[in-house]
Amino acid sequence: MARHLLDSVAVAGLLWDQWLPKRTQQLVSAALPRGLEDGRLLLRWLAGVHDIGKISRAFACQVPDLADRMHAKGLTFSGVPANRKALPHGLAGQVAVDRFLEQHGWSQPVARTYSIVVASHHGVPPTRQESRDAPRRKGLLGDGAWDRSREELLDHVTEFVGARERLQEWSRAPLPVPVQVLLTAAAIVTDWIASNQDLFPLDSDRDSEKVAVEAWKLLGLPAPWRPSPDTDGEDLFRKRFDLAADTKIRPLQAECVRLAESLDEPGLMIVEAPMGEGKTEAALLAAEVLARRFGVGGVFVALPTMATSNAMFDRVHEWAENLPDTAGSMFLAHGKAALNDTFNQLRRKGFASIGIDCGHQDVIAHSWYVGKKGPLANIVVGTIDQVLRASLKTRHVMLRHLALANKVVVIDEVHAADSYMSTYLERCLEWLGAYRVPVVLMSATLPPAQRLSLLQAYQRGVNGTEAGMDDIAVRDIYPCVTVWPSSVDAEPIAPSGRAxxxxxxxxxxxxxxxxxxxxxxxxxxxxxxxxxxxxxxxxxxxxxxxxxxxxxxNDELLLLHSRxxxxxxxxxxxxxxxxxxxxxxxxxxxxxxxxxxxxxxxxxxxxxxxxxxxxxxxxxxxxxxxxxxxxxxxxxxxxxxxxxxxxxxxxxxxxxxxxxxxxxxxxxxxxxxxxxxxxxxxxxxxxxxPGDVPALVADGYAExxxxxxxxxxxxxxxxxxWAAFESEQRVSAGTYLLGRPFGESASLRGWLTAAAPDVDGAGGQAQVRDGEDTIEAIVVRRDGDDVYVLDEVADYGGRLVPTEGPPPSRLAKALAGCTIRLPAALTRYGRMDAVLDTLEKNWYPGWQQSHWLAGELVLELDTSGSAIVAGHRLHYDTVLGLRIERMETPQ
The missing domain is CATH 3.40.50.300 (P-loop containing nucleotide triphosphate hydrolases)
Known part of the structure; x- marks a missing residue:
């Protein structure tokens, strides 16, 4: 374990030097006496003590051979405690670090703002009751020799990283909650890398600092994006989007660049303009300027749906390829990202680059950025849910906070958020304000009250209070850009198109x-x-x-919908x-x-x-x-x-x-x-x-x-x-809503009490959207004993599908894309179980051997394109999509 802790110290230093953007380093260091110097030192120290709680009876008893050897050395056992899970090693570590710091003259309240990082490094901070009970669990902690062993290792790590002389000054510098969140996330990332046995084999005879450097090169994580000063807005516009030399930047785009260049500090920019005004290009140009000026290491672009995210991913990828400085790694953040061809091409480039170096010149999708780690990539495009889940109580939510704190956050079509989603969006903006993340929000039709709510949410995060209308320069003009805080007035923007x-x-x-x-x-x-x-x-x-x-x-009619x-x-x-x-x-x-x-x-x-x-x-x-x-x-x-x-x-x-x-x-x-x-x-x-748009929207949403x-x-x-409905939505959203960044607690204790289930994909999306429970299934056609891909699926339409053995990988991927979300009407009134029973009967053993298909529900259609499910006839064809009809006599 001591070797793992020293490996973690070395990785933490590399993480700070080569992976964390300058802005995040400044955020972490702001509360510390010696700024960036202390920030790096503190992260290395916390990484070095994060597993100290493994020196406890509750943890050490799990491997009998090792427990016997420890017992022989004086770390005594009296068998495996029945309640050993009551003291996870993170919580035991918090007790040990608290005691160590208090012995060095720290007050308990300040010590807990540091030790909470140790307690939370597996993604869930302890509750208040767990923290209170932990020191009293002597049988699980172990005392005497156990105490001395923990203290010796804490002394050793503190001496090794050079933190001993800093303890006295740190004792007067409590860490704010947002800093605790970011340090915990950084400690988690450090632990995951240092626990990789391919990079750090299980032996103790090595120099961790030297081995870590080689391991870091082998891992090859791209450095944060560091945009360099480029040409003026007009030329920047043409270069980034491959436009002809005589192409003129639109007034909206020029104003966004001007304001981004004029900001004294990171803040919130709200861009309101008609459809077709080039808001996306304006946001990306502004994001580049903001990232350069404030040391931010990436961009997160969020959109309402998977379909719009897929389309945007291609556009952002083209922009990223045109950057003079490599953007590093990209990630597509939604539940069907693996089916996106552009993303898969970038992933193949990422696999090919492993072990070469960490200074890639091409944009890639690095293989380390998967699952919960995906949003940590430099350039991320995804659904708005991926941003909103930063305000959802769920395991490892601190990783989402680090992912967003590292970036400029761009959210399109914010008007589409209902009261339920707006509850999460506003809380998310509070946290982004606390991290001083540059944020760009876009809409063609934003009600004034919603604009004010978004601005006030960001302000609450920055300083704990919000401004009234008189404190925000908002004019009833259109297009318009609202910026806070700013000492520069926005200028009138002429629409680029005709009225x-x-x-x-x-x-x-x-x-x-x-x-x-x-x-x-x-x-x-x-x-x-x-x-x-x-x-x-x-x-x-x-x-x-x-x-x-x-x-x-065939030639004059087309139907388009979500089914x-x-x-x-x-x-x-x-x-x-x-x-x-x-x-x-x-x-x-x-x-x-x-x-x-x-x-x-x-x-x-x-x-x-x-x-x-x-x-x-x-x-x-x-x-x-x-x-x-x-x-x-x-x-x-x-x-x-x-x-x-x-x-x-x-x-x-x-x-x-x-x-x-x-x-x-x-x-x-x-x-x-x-x-x-x-x-x-x-x-x-x-x-x-567009002239009447702001007045019409304001009238339609007037208080x-x-x-x-x-x-x-x-x-x-x-x-x-409507008022009752909105109130119910906000109350419902509050069930799993993360607390505010300031004022509710001095530490992360109890931060995730009553947390939401730890769900990725569509389940995670449902937690931040108000909607009825629905079911997604792969749609196939059965003819006798055989199963076929639906017609008109590119390359595989009508193809026979193996069910007893695994389908070929490309065929399996094509099938995984043939999903449909069944309408909520089908599962209402207690019919959910009946629907699941029907779909689960379509279980193919061969599919369970494919990572694309394992565990997926299947809707089988007969040769006429129909199926009977829970008293309803479902019919699918390539012209009308899925239709649902209630049967008079359920079958």
Whole structure:
């Protein structure tokens, strides 16, 4: 054990010198008398004492031969204690370190801010009760010779690292909770590396300092990203995104770079701009400037969904490849990352580079960054859940904190967070503020109250208080960039595109109403986008259009929603971009109709001539309107030359609109009625994009909303329901919400009491999103005794699949991508067990030998594409996706 501790000391020094970014070093050292010098020394000392608790009866009794040898040397045993798990070695180590520091004149409260790192190095700090009880567990600790052995080793390590002369000054420097978190995470990383027996074999005859240097080279972890000063914003823009020499940086992008260069200290930047303004490029340019100026070692880009994260990963990878200084290692952070081709290519480069050196010139995905270690990579792209889980009580959450503290954090489409997710987002911003992490938030449609909440959350993390509206320079202009703290005023930003006048009209909800509009609008051609709030509505409408005989179902119609298996959905999105993308990048059809759900409003750069949409909250409606006449075109068919948005999904015939039931279930009636009212107040039903966006969103989310005359009672009832729903969401989110960085406790004791289950992948995502429990399954087709891949899956469609033996690796990977999340309606009302029973019957022994397929649930379809599950008929085809129908007589 002594050798492992000295190995850990050596690794900790290398971790500090070659892996931790300068900014993180400064954070850890800020509370220490001698700054960075003390920070490095303290990390080495903590790494050197982290396993001191293994010198205890509770731990040492586990190996009888070793226990006998220790007994013969005077470390006596009286058998294996029945309650040995009551004193884990981390907790025993805390007792030993507390006693050691108190013997050197430390007060107990200060000592505990250091010893808690030892107690927490396996990812879970002890509870307050466990800390109080531990010193009294003499039978598990061992006294006499046990005490002396622990003290001797503590003395030896303290002398070895050169910390003895620092103890007196440290005794007057309690560590703040955020520093305890980062030191614990660094100690965990150190322990994991030093415990690797391929790098540090189990022997004691070696010089740890020398061996650690060779081991570090063999491990080959890339150094933190260190961006160097480059050219001005205009040239920087062209270089990073491979643009022509005459390409001009957009005003929004130039302003983000200017403000990033002007900040006196790290802070929060909120970028609000229309769809298509280049917010992503603006954020990456700002992130590069912020990382350079404040010594940050990477970037974390978070998006709402796996699909948008996959698309962003390619864009960020291209940007990273164009950096003059190597960005190091990249990581894709979501549950299906292993199915991403670009990420897999980078992983293969990472495997090939192991043992060569740690100064890679190419961007790679290093093999060490897997699982919980993945977000520690320099450049990370992932779903917003991966950021929100930094505010979730769960084992090893301190690693997520270190991952974020090392980076500039960029979060796109923050308006999409509901009250449940916002609870985690705001707490996360508090911690990012405590770490002084530069943060860039982006949205096209952000309500003012939400903007203020985000700013105040970050401020609470920085100084424990929050500002009011008067303390924050926020103007009702659009586009705009809000920065805090800043001594530099943001300048007005001109939209780079033209303004579009959009006429808003009501439309009946019958299929016939939609057909009538299409017949009138498309005699000369045109592209129509139809957005529905539920998959069932989208499928119903698409089927009606297909069966009407008025459109070519192969060339003129397309359905897109979330209930396609991933390869089928990706193919549809690719086709949409190819047909409806920007001029010069798409082969636009003469006549085309895309029917979809909310997936159309998120990050798809498509352009339609006419928009038909279900009534939705005003911010989301405007996101959808952003796809209408999105790009400047030389000509559009005469009947769609003017931008029109027709809103259905409600009964407009009465004094007050009545939204359809499905939309109310998704969005709540209050937000739908507010949107209808806000739009009805517009003279002549006319709005201008982007100029009217901030005012419309502000009206739709006003704290004191004034209902139109005659709507008062319906709106009041809806508002009460919405308020109760939001309150319930926040209470529910609070169950596993991490505490604040300051004020609640002086140490990490009890930090994770009542923690959430330690779950990665979709289970972890569900913990920070409010939704009903659902099930994901791989979809296959059975014909007699044989199982086949679904049709139209690239390279493997219709392929026979082995079930008694393991499928070939590439086939197994293709199958792993053919998953679908079953609708929540299927598992409601106590049907979860029935659904699981049905799916678990489709158990293939050969699949359990494949890491891609082991343990996965399987939905078997018959030759007609159907299956019976929990009294419902499920049918899947490549045109409509998954449909669900309740059977009158359950089978």
């Amino acid at each position: 579009t006048d959009v006429r808003i009209e009501h439309l009946g909800d019958e299929i016939a109403d939609v057909l009538s509009v299409l017949e009138d609008a498309l005699p000369e051609g045109g592209v129509v986008g139809i957005v529905c709030n539920t998959v069932a509505r989208a499928q119903e409408l698409f089927e009606a259009l297909r069966s009407s005989g008025r459109f070519d179902s 396609f298996v991933a390869p089928h959905r990706a193919e549809r999105e690719k086709r949409l971009r190819a047909l409806l993308g920007p001029p010069g990048k798409a082969d636009r059809p003469k006549r085309f109709i895309v029917v979809g759900t909310q997936v159309i409003e998120q990050s798809l750069d498509i352009d339609v001539d006419l928009l038909i949409t279900d009534l939705a909250p005003i911010d989301l409606l405007l996101q959808r309107v952003g796809r209408l006449h999105r790009h400047l075109r030389d000509s559009r068919p005469a009947r769609v030359v003017s931008a029109r948005c027709l809103i259905r999904g409600a009964d407009w015939s009465g004094a007050v609109p009545v939204p359809v039931v499905g939309s109310v279930a998704v969005y709540q009636a209050a937000r739908l009625l507010r949107a209808a009212a806000v739009l009805d107040r517009r003279s002549g039903g006319q709005i201008q994009i 004191s909303f004034v209902a139109p005359e005659g709507w008062e009672s319906e709106v009041e009832a809806a508002e009460r329901t």
